[in-house]
Amino acid sequence: xxxxxxxxxxxxxxxxxxxxxxxxxxxxxxxxxxxxxxxxxxxxxxxxxxxxxxxxxxxxxxxxxxxxxxxxxxxxxxxxxxxxxxxxxxxxxxx
Amino acid sequence: xxxxxxxxxxxxxxxxxxxxxxxxxxxxxxxxxxxxxxxxxxxxxxxxxxxxxxxxxxxxxxxxxxxxxxxxxxxxxxxxxxxxxxxxxxxxxxxxxxxxxxxxxxxxxxxxxxxxxxxxxxxxxxxxxxxxxxxxxxxxxxxxxxxxxxxxxxxxxxxxxxxxxxxxxxxxxxxxxxxxxxxxxxxxxxxxxxxxxxxxxxxxxxxxxxxxxxxxxxxxxxxxxxxxxxxxxxxxxxxxxxxxxxxxxxxxxxxxxxxxxxxxxxxxxxxxxxxxxxxxxxxxxxxxxxxxxxxxxxxxxxxxxxxxxxxxxxxxxxxxxxxxxxxxxxxxxxxxxxxxxxxxxxxxxxxxxxxxxxxxxxxxxxxxxxxxxxxxxxxxxxxxxxxxxxxxxxxxxxxxxxxxxxxxxxxxxxxxxxxxxxxxxxxxxxxxxxxxxxxxxxxxxxxxxxxxxxxxxxxxxxxxxxxxxxxxxxxxx
Numbered sequence: 001x002x003x004x005x006x007x008x009x010x011x012x013x014x015x016x017x018x019x020x021x022x023x024x025x026x027x028x029x030x031x032x033x034x035x036x037x038x039x040x041x042x043x044x045x046x047x048x049x050x051x052x053x054x055x056x057x058x059x060x061x062x063x064x065x066x067x068x069x070x071x072x073x074x075x076x077x078x079x080x081x082x083x084x085x086x087x088x089x090x091x092x093x094x095x
Numbered sequence: 096x097x098x099x100x101x102x103x104x105x106x107x108x109x110x111x112x113x114x115x116x117x118x119x120x121x122x123x124x125x126x127x128x129x130x131x132x133x134x135x136x137x138x139x140x141x142x143x144x145x146x147x148x149x150x151x152x153x154x155x156x157x158x159x160x161x162x163x164x165x166x167x168x169x170x171x172x173x174x175x176x177x178x179x180x181x182x183x184x185x186x187x188x189x190x191x192x193x194x195x196x197x198x199x200x201x202x203x204x205x206x207x208x209x210x211x212x213x214x215x216x217x218x219x220x221x222x223x224x225x226x227x228x229x230x231x232x233x234x235x236x237x238x239x240x241x242x243x244x245x246x247x248x249x250x251x252x253x254x255x256x257x258x259x260x261x262x263x264x265x266x267x268x269x270x271x272x273x274x275x276x277x278x279x280x281x282x283x284x285x286x287x288x289x290x291x292x293x294x295x296x297x298x299x300x301x302x303x304x305x306x307x308x309x310x311x312x313x314x315x316x317x318x319x320x321x322x323x324x325x326x327x328x329x330x331x332x333x334x335x336x337x338x339x340x341x342x343x344x345x346x347x348x349x350x351x352x353x354x355x356x357x358x359x360x361x362x363x364x365x366x367x368x369x370x371x372x373x374x375x376x377x378x379x380x381x382x383x384x385x386x387x388x389x390x391x392x393x394x395x396x397x398x399x400x401x402x403x404x405x406x407x408x409x410x411x412x413x414x415x416x417x418x419x420x421x422x423x424x425x426x427x428x429x430x431x432x433x434x435x436x437x438x439x440x441x442x443x444x445x446x447x448x449x450x451x452x453x454x455x456x457x458x459x460x461x462x463x464x465x466x467x468x469x470x471x472x473x474x475x476x477x478x479x480x481x482x483x484x485x486x487x488x489x490x491x492x493x494x495x496x497x498x499x500x501x502x503x504x505x506x507x508x509x510x511x512x513x514x515x516x517x518x519x520x521x522x523x524x525x526x527x528x529x530x531x532x533x534x535x536x537x538x539x540x541x542x543x544x545x546x547x548x549x550x551x552x553x554x555x556x557x558x559x560x561x562x563x564x565x566x567x568x569x570x571x572x
Contacts, residue, residue: 014363016177053170053192053368059376065112065149068119069133076137077129086128087235090179093225 001039003031096333097297100325101305102260102290103252106267107245108277109221109285110153116220116244117144117187124283132223132238138183143371146171150244151375153276154194154218155385157246160274160392161213163198165382171218171372174364179236180223188247190366193217194375200270201394202262211263212251221245240284246276252291252302257321261314264288268314269393273418281312288317292324293338303328304338308352310345320345324352396421404428404435413443419457426464431472438471445488461495462488470498478502480509480559509558513565516549516557520565523548535570542566 008027012019019027073086082089115122118135135142158165172190195216201208223238248267254260268286271277279286293305308324311317323345328338343352391399393415400411400421414424420442428438446467450457462470470487473479479487479502490501502508523545524531534541542563549562 010363014175014365053168053374054370054372056373058373059168060146060373062148062151062375063119063145065114065147066119067114067121069114069121069131071130072133073127073129076132076134076139082233084230084233084235086130087226087230087237088129088179089230089233090236091234092227092232093179093234 001032001035003028003035098294098325098329099297099299100255100257100321101252101293101295101302102254102257102321103305104248104250104254104260104263105289105291106248106250106264107221107287107289108248108267108271108279110150110244110246110276111278112147112149112153112244114147115242116147116150116218118242120242122243124280124285126239128235128237129239132241136182136238136242144187144369146372146375147244150218151194151377152385153244153274154216154246155377155382156274156276156389157216157248157271158195158198159382159386159389160270161195161198161200161216163195163213163216165377166192166194166196167378168192168374168376169194169218170374171369172366173369174219174366176362176364178222178225179234180225180238180241182223182238182241186220186222187369187372188219188366189217192374194377200263200266202259202266204256204259204262209259211253211259214249214251216246216248219245219247246271252293257318257325260290260321261318264317265314266393269416273390273393275390275418284312287312290317290321290324292321292328294325294328294332303332304340306338306340306352307342308345309342309355316345316347319347319350320352323350327352390418404432404439406435406439410436410439410443414439423457423460423464427468427471429465429468431468434468434471434475437475438468441467441471441488445485449488449492461493462491466491466497473498473502477558478508480555482555483507483509507556509556513561516553516561516565517569519549519552519557520562520569523552524566524569531570 005024005028008019008024008031077083077086077088080088109122110116112122114120115136118133120133120136121131123131135144155165169189170192171187173185174188174190175185177184193215196214198213198216199210200213201210221240221243223236223241226235226237229235250263254263268279271286272279277285281287288311290308290311291305292308293303295301295303306324306328308320311320324343331338342355344355345352397411397415400406400415401408404411406414413420415421424438424442427442428435431438446457446460446462449455449462450460470479470484470491473487474481474484479498487498487501487507490496490505491498494501527545527548530541530545534545545566546559546562549566550557550559
């Protein structure tokens with residue numbers, strides 16, 4: 001399975017990555033190479049193997065439903081570019 | 096051409112946990128912006144999500160109530176997209192292994208029952224809120240809601256009308272409140288709905304292209320939005336156009352739907368299992384322990400009310416509609432099962448009216464269930480006439496005192512003493528010879544006047560049925 005130049009452009013847009021158009025063919029080739037490497041797995045019969053959702057074969061430990069956090073808004077907002085009336089400000093988004 | 100409507104619903108129910116699904120921040124509604132958004136909710140570097148056990152318990156509770164399969168090992172996945180109210184750049188959700196799968200629920204539409212299959216119900220985190228007004232060209236972001244647990248309940252596309260969709264939404268709403276897993280407050284966004292709507296020629300198997308309508312936060316809006324959308328799609332096709340798959344927003348002020356995101360921006364969420372979270376294991380023993388705590392479900396309760404207390408379908412529906420009302424009713428008649436019908440009437444009449452007037456929930460009623468039961472008992476046993484009972488009710492409402500206490504203290508006991516009433520009847524008949532003649536001549540209307548006079552003379556305390564009877568007896572002599 002090969003990755004096309006258009007797919008590289010689409011993935012970059014979804015990930016909000018700015019890439020140099022000249023580099024696109026190179027990325028396409030490298031990504032195709034990764035898929036080709038993984039495709040070797042197709043030769044192995046995995047019919048009876050349960051897919052792993054996580055490399056550690058363990059189950060999640062759960063936490064009790066208790067409020068343990070206190071208000072640290074001022075601390076968190078001290079690193080925000082812009083705040084007003086307790087809100088984080090971002091460039092206008094409207095749907 | 097005849098068209099068939101096809102509807103599937105996605106309901107988002109905020110789970111009534113104290114803390115968030117992956118952090119220990121509070122989920123309380125209405126706090127100052129960003130005072131309940133902790134480092135985990137903000138997606139700051141180095142934090143790790145830890146699953147709230149109550150969110151799992153509530154999802155399992157729901158799954159059991161809709162007779163679904165509970166997934167023994169469910170998996171959290173990342174749903175990737177960029178939006179300012181989603182700080183991490185992905186929402187933690189469930190994709191391939193949702194915690195609840197293949198359930199069903201029965202709805203009532205126009206007196207007929209229909210079962211709607213529920214494809215899945217999965218856990219996920221809510222996003223924050225964007226405020227678009229008043230920030231000189233910027234948007235304000237409040238992340239208090241970010242990380243609030245949601246159960247997304249996805250139905251099969253099995254509804255065929257706006258009325259069925261609304262009935263389904265009501266049924267799920269009633270169920271989550273019965274189960275105590277969601278407060279169901281639609282104004283505060285605790286219970287929200289998206290509808291996938293398409294049309295196809297009647298008899299055709301293949302589905303038409305669907306539009307997804309967002310922002311349906313009331314039972315009324317869902318019906319109106321779907322009705323509008325169905326007409327729009329049919330007109331579009333009949334005029335040679337094509338429905339495009341898109342997200343549309345319902346605007347209640349204009350009563351229309353309009354496109355929200357263009358097809359070009361169709362999302363590719365690139366789901367993958369979240370490496371920060373291990374699968375959640377749910378054992379058979381755990382499932383049974385949750386099953387043991389399930390309350391009687393709304394439909395079973397309704398049927399029991401009809402059978403056990405001989406209530407009408409309407410009365411039973413009204414009482415079983417929410418658990419608080421049902422519990423109030425059952426406590427009121429606990430030691431007085433014979434007066435179920437009268438108690439139901441007083442509950443849905445006087446009590447509901449008073450609660451509405453003072454804007455109180457039934458749990459906050461100044462008249463407790465057993466007190467209402469006693470009041471009704473005094474009507475049934477003839478101590479109080481309907482009119483006196485209303486007077487006693489008003490005093491109970493304002494003072495919280497028992498009916499018997501008020502009756503004794505204020506001498507409101509209905510007079511059923513035949514001798515006392517006979518004296519009053521004799522006096523009234525003697526004072527109104529003209530009316531007596533008219534009554535003897537067959538003018539029955541005059542009877543009401545004479546009963547009224549006797550009631551007045553006895554300060555409203557005479558038993559009106561007895562007065563009636565005694566006047567007739569006196570004239571017969």
